[in-house]
Amino acid sequence: MAQPWQFLGYQKLASNTAGVYFTNWFPAGTNASSYWDFNYKLVMETVTNYSGANGSEPGPYYRLNINSVYNWDVVAYSQHDDNQASGTPYQWSAYPTATTNGRPYAFEQPSTTWIMNQGTNNDAANGTRRYASGEDDTQWGTTEVSYTKQHSTGHSMRMNSFNVQSRVNGTNQCFNGYQATCGTLTGYNVAPAELYINAANWQFLAGSKFWLWGCRTTNDY
Amino acid sequence: MTNPIVSSHDCSTGITTEREMTDEETEQMRASTQESLKQVEAENAQNVAANAKLATTREKFLGMGLTQEEVDLIVPADQEVRPVEVAVAE
Numbered sequence: 001m002a003q004p005w006q007f008l009g010y011q012k013l014a015s016n017t018a019g020v021y022f023t024n025w026f027p028a029g030t031n032a033s034s035y036w037d038f039n040y041k042l043v044m045e046t047v048t049n050y051s052g053a054n055g056s057e058p059g060p061y062y063r064l065n066i067n068s069v070y071n072w073d074v075v076a077y078s079q080h081d082d083n084q085a086s087g088t089p090y091q092w093s094a095y096p097t098a099t100t101n102g103r104p105y106a107f108e109q110p111s112t113t114w115i116m117n118q119g120t121n122n123d124a125a126n127g128t129r130r131y132a133s134g135e136d137d138t139q140w141g142t143t144e145v146s147y148t149k150q151h152s153t154g155h156s157m158r159m160n161s162f163n164v165q166s167r168v169n170g171t172n173q174c175f176n177g178y179q180a181t182c183g184t185l186t187g188y189n190v191a192p193a194e195l196y197i198n199a200a201n202w203q204f205l206a207g208s209k210f211w212l213w214g215c216r217t218t219n220d221y
Numbered sequence: 222m223t224n225p226i227v228s229s230h231d232c233s234t235g236i237t238t239e240r241e242m243t244d245e246e247t248e249q250m251r252a253s254t255q256e257s258l259k260q261v262e263a264e265n266a267q268n269v270a271a272n273a274k275l276a277t278t279r280e281k282f283l284g285m286g287l288t289q290e291e292v293d294l295i296v297p298a299d300q301e302v303r304p305v306e307v308a309v310a311e
Contacts, residue, residue, distance in 0.1 A: 008232040015239060018225030018250070024233040063253075100260075108257060198250060203225070212232070 002037070008212040017204045020197040022212050030216075032069070032149060039215040040147040042195070046164075047140045047205040048116045062116065062204075063105035064145065065196040069155050069184065073101045074108075076180035105198070106157050106182045107145075116141055116164050139163075143178075147195075154185040225250075268300040275299060 009022055025040070032038070046062075076099070116139065141164035147157045161178035197210070224242040231237075242250070275296055282292040 009230040009235065009237075011228055011230045011237050013228055015226050015228075017228045017239070019227035019242065019246070021227060021229035023229055023231050028233065104253065210230075212230075 002039075002215055002217055005039075005041075005213050005215045008040075008214050010212075011210045013204055013206050013208045013210075015206050017206075017208070018199050020199075020204065020210055022195040022210075025195055025212065025214065027216070032155075035149065035216055036151045037217075038149050040145075040195070041213045041215075042145040042147065042197075043211045044143045044145075044197070045140060045209040046116050046143065047208050049139075049205060063108045063198040064157070064159075065105050065198060066147070066155070067196065069186070070104045071186035072103045072106045072108075072157075072182045072184045073099075074103060074106065074180060074182040075099045076107070076178070103182075107159050107180055154183055156183040157181065265302045268302050272299045272302070 008025055011020060011022075013020070022042075026032070026034070042064075141161055143159060143161040143164065145157055145159045147155070149155050159178070159180045159182075164178055195212070224244065224247045226239055227242050227246070228237060228239050276299075279292050279296050282295060283289065287295075
């Protein structure tokens, strides 16, 4: 029987950082192979000052690594807020959208673009950003990852992001949503020791925040 | 040149520490980035070839007297070719 969700840790970065670790995220003496099922939830509020050329790739991109668990098959979609100002429905953009197989990292750019990007402020030619003012020349976005192992079905993750990208080259456009899912059978009964969030192509700026919860059959902290 | 910073939180103690990446970690990060970019380049090459075939197919249909709108309904849209570039952190 699973225990209630347990809060495992919080980090607010004091420096611009290329990687974020959560270590010892299984109770002492246990690991993934100790459980038929487990759930982890990671919430990230990340900040960037990177301004992409067109609001799409390349930009800051991040990776999620569960050591000893690899060979992820990934499907990713982004949501492109094309015309929210006039009240029309959201539209699914064709870009960036990706499927890929056999990746060592879950949600790895470029093939499965976990992006964090800002448009250009107060630039009439390139459009303005939707979610930040000219005084606040950073883009913040929220990303939530649910990581699950279920019995013999291997590992799976679901990622939902919001406000992770604003877009230039348009007067009222931005990417404001992103969702992806991935799974692997490889290493489903191994013993990952670390959750590693890697900013592969940029940095997590100081002030970025990370929270981790776990739901397992054992809580011993 | 110093290595990038990493922040690590030990869930068992609640202690967060900041440190420089080891040379091994830095090299691993760079290597995996390069590997990813190579994968994109390979996918791009496949997509460029596929797009060329799609363009030829569209021309053939147009030559048969179909309208552009009809051709667009028959022939799938071009596949995405992604830019390959690595940003340099400040």
